[in-house]
Amino acid sequence: MPYIRKSARSWAGIALIAVLSACTPAANTPSTTSEVPSAAPPHSQASDKPAAPPAPAEKPVQQEQADVVLVGSELEGLYLARAAADEGLSVKIIDPRPAFGGQVLQGEMLFLDAVSDGHGKSLHQGRVKELFDGFKNGKIRKLAEFEQYFAKLSQGIPVEQGVSLEQVGAVQGPDGREHVKAVTYTAKDGTRRQLTAQTWVENTDSAELASKLKVKRLPGLEAFYGQERIEYMSAGYMMKFKNVDWKAWMTAFNAMSDAERRKKFGTAYLSESYALVFDGVTKAYKASDDRLFLRGLNAVYQRDGEVLINALLVYDINPADPASVQYALDLGKKEMPLILEHFRKSLPGWEKAELNGFPAHPYIREYNHYETEYTLQVSDMLSGRMFPDNVSIAGYPLDLQGITSNKWGIEMGRPDKYGMPLRSFLLKGYDNIVMAGKNVGSTAIAYGSARIQPNTSLAAESIGVLLAQLHASGKPLTSVTGDDLAKLHQTLASKHGIKLTGVVGDNKLAGWTKEELRKLDSGEINYPSYKRK
Template identity: 65%
Template structure:
């Protein structure tokens, strides 16, 4: 059909409009994701020197075509400690979601199989473990929670009905000017394991990984680590552990032979140590006779537990210079362990009664990561706080445990910097400095590198996380964490005591720094004074 000139013009115009609309749609879909107005999308990671991160600002209005979810609390990572916060907050009626950058759930406990639990006790050997963690630690001590499956069942109770997404990748973080100065975290854009892009917004964000997956992308300040204490030029963290798993161990023979041996013979063969019906501790003269095949690995004294049925798991194998934020570094370290542990088994077969027929019982999927970067919080715990038995108006935990600095390549055995009786842990040590709504869980606690030797122990930070989760539920719609004043805390701490049997007030500890001068205390906090040796020679 032949069109008139006028009709042809109209048709061509319509074709042009359709083409323009197609180009516009293509450009819209191809445009980069954009945060909400007036926010900053952060994509940088902390630099090699531990300085502040870089940020890139974007100012468009919406995130087109990305599903957005709104929740009260987002927990990044699935380490045990932060799960207590998630469980407590959910039980208090808040909407919680867990986003885990790792492909598998459970962090150091389930994936690293760090199934030897360190209890916290005071000078009188009274148990300091409180809250939901007490069920776990009681079960471990009495032998009911020893095997991986039993730990998994416990974790299942903690995460029950809380949505979890594994294997996510944080793409960008949206920040706004904070209500209390500094920044507030508004939202995160992330990619799921299957490649879908999503956005989530929340009132509070919890860093609960062992490599600061979220906080390393913020404008957070890294504090000096053990490299300063040991005089190293490079950043290095406490050694990582690789749990050693064995089967076909005759534990009864091990225990009886060890304890029936004449004291002098036992001491000459094993050094200091003990073996009972569940645990074998130290035997460091025996372990020190093992000569590693390379200088990145080390066998220290035993923390061994019988898991029943001839199965034994041991925390004693150290690997140095591991960077937990680097997947290749972790993978290389695990390969070192898989080569070395069979040789250690041969040493045990020759050295330990009841171990003659012991075999390997597989390897864990991951390492036991002790330490990563320390980021500044509103209050940074110091060694003098711990040894001085300091309590705080905003206590969220009562802590204990020696200031145990595990080895680095510069000091393979590590060092103990003193044994506190008990001390308080303030809410402020779990609030990231210059951020309104970022909570630091577990290993991310705000503590100096020396104080971290005690603060890092699970019952200490697990109780803090649970307390914070309960507090968040109680203040929802009334106040923000940063608005809490000294006058607000007694009511919250009383609620924790009455409903959850968590006692945070009226606790006093033995001040082991009584009579010390300000100069002595300052030197203790910087590491110039090593308490364990200094206290023996110090003039009264």
């Protein structure tokens, strides 16, 4: 197994153990301890040494059960939870974070990246379409509006925040795969609980569940950039402002000629809702710390003078290390007054702008990539490949955000559309572990596209429906048949309006040789700049 960077977790607790309930005496089993006469001598014969205090009794473990358990409350996995619950399964969410909502609510990453194919047609399907439609039309822009949407997604599903995972109990199935039967955790109030479930979902951005399993880490961006030290895509620090006169900004912008705009703002786009790039402004800003970088703007107007911007990058952050995460927050918060002053001087309508608070968590783009039953490749995406076990139709450029050695990042190609197979969401070696959202199985380069929310949100919803379909038979996701998939696709189309079959993506790799495809997948070929002979 390749080297895995150490985090705040200890690998000493990772080894799988037998389910605790198998070795815990039943509550109604009579104890024989009190029936055995004491072996201690009479008081007159006792030693002068004081008796040792009795060992504190271990806290009892409360037993719980659910059909599906999510570890973490990231948006993408919530679509699986909602779909499974609506289909009649019992679902529970246990979250190591102290507060609900992950990247969106705690990181306040409220600038949503829409997904369309190479012809400009939206690829949004299923429940996630409602969110993106609300964002586009301005009805879901502010944090409170996102919170209302999350509350609707999780309605009726028990959620526990601030849990600490202790032990994972697994057994080996007849096909050689591991089957997780139970997880023991400590609740926020100190209560110890053992939760059994048929299916487990890794839905954190720091692999809280997967890191306690037998996993194989795939090469990350360090392999692509030729460095030995593991480093993930930069995290984002979401910037929040108020008292911005967006209308004045637009008026001044529209009054300029194209040449004047380029001279003052660089490449820039401004509408009633969005401000994009403005790299002439961001390039003129020098961050106070080398681990910070102000790249081109992704700004959204939230109404009432409030603006949210995704542009401040924080490099070399380990999502599984609380100290590293806190360092990112401290760096970003310290930098914000300086950026505000720069914007006041550089952008019309920003003269009276003020800071509008700070996020509780960084926007985490990437953590370890673990081996799944199938690993998505760059060639799958650029060739428009579809799979018999499609659970999503996806798109988006292969956008690799920067790391310390390449702060601007790089784009590795623009697919038309492609399929995402069920197998890319199933942890290899296990028959009941779903890897939701950013945990999707892909190479580090293919991840640049796979990671985008609508892609994996649709997959999660499809898998939630499939879990309910398989529930009565007890069949694991790793044993689905062609008939199971045909039934799933038919149900999704007729009941949910989700089309996963009969879709054709443009093949941008027609005629490529096997060697060229190999180099494309490994990163030796950068598709946008490659000239075939």
